[in-house]
Amino acid sequence: MNESLRAIWQELGIAEAILAEKRLCIYEEATALVDVETGLDGRVWQLTVEAAAAWRAMQAAAAGDGVTLRIASAYRATARQGELIRRKLDAGQPLSTILQVLAPPGCSEHHTGRAVDVFSPGGPVVEEAFEQTPAFAWLQAHASQFGFTLSFPRDNRYGYVYEPWHWCYQPPAQV
Ligand SMILES: [Zn+2]
Numbered sequence: 001m002n003e004s005l006r007a008i009w010q011e012l013g014i015a016e017a018i019l020a021e022k023r024l025c026i027y028e029e030a031t032a033l034v035d036v037e038t039g040l041d042g043r044v045w046q047l048t049v050e051a052a053a054a055w056r057a058m059q060a061a062a063a064g065d066g067v068t069l070r071i072a073s074a075y076r077a078t079a080r081q082g083e084l085i086r087r088k089l090d091a092g093q094p095l096s097t098i099l100q101v102l103a104p105p106g107c108s109e110h111h112t113g114r115a116v117d118v119f120s121p122g123g124p125v126v127e128e129a130f131e132q133t134p135a136f137a138w139l140q141a142h143a144s145q146f147g148f149t150l151s152f153p154r155d156n157r158y159g160y161v162y163e164p165w166h167w168c169y170q171p172p173a174q175v
Pocket of ligand 1: 073110115116117165166167
């Protein structure tokens with residue numbers, strides 16, 4: 001853990017022991033990012049070059065099957081993750097509760113620029129009900145062909161809530 005990350009954790013009151021307890025890892029923050037899509041609120045979502053290409057290919061294939069996939073969240077900086085946790089702390093939520101839905105700064109797959117939160121227009125956004133949508137059924141059947149996997153299935157080993165919307169692109173293994 002580098003010094004700037006350690007400072008963020010200290011400010012939020014997150015103990016380093018949580019890394020071992022929750023079996024978390026520190027993700028390298030993406031550096032080279034490309035714009036992928038603009039949300040309804042005007043935010044521009046970014047991914048790494050490779051993940052963006054895989055996402056576009058998957059999105060096009062889904063569209064060919066009549067399924068519209070859109071991004072609710074993509075790359076997120078470590079500092080931004082800290083701000084999101086700080087906001088919930090300031091609203092009075094206990095840290096342990098917050099960390100069931102938000103990874104500690106540095107530990108979110110969104111830092112890698114390879115993770116996307118997916119929704120389909122008109123359907124639930126970042127809610128478990130996404131599991132009931134045709135978009136989720138399509139992803140379960142086809143996402144792996146594009147290198148995307150579901151990171152947090154039910155009863156996952158990180159103790160995170162089930163996130164049917166969160167998919168991460170893993171680059172093909174280097175030979
Ligand atoms: Zn996510």
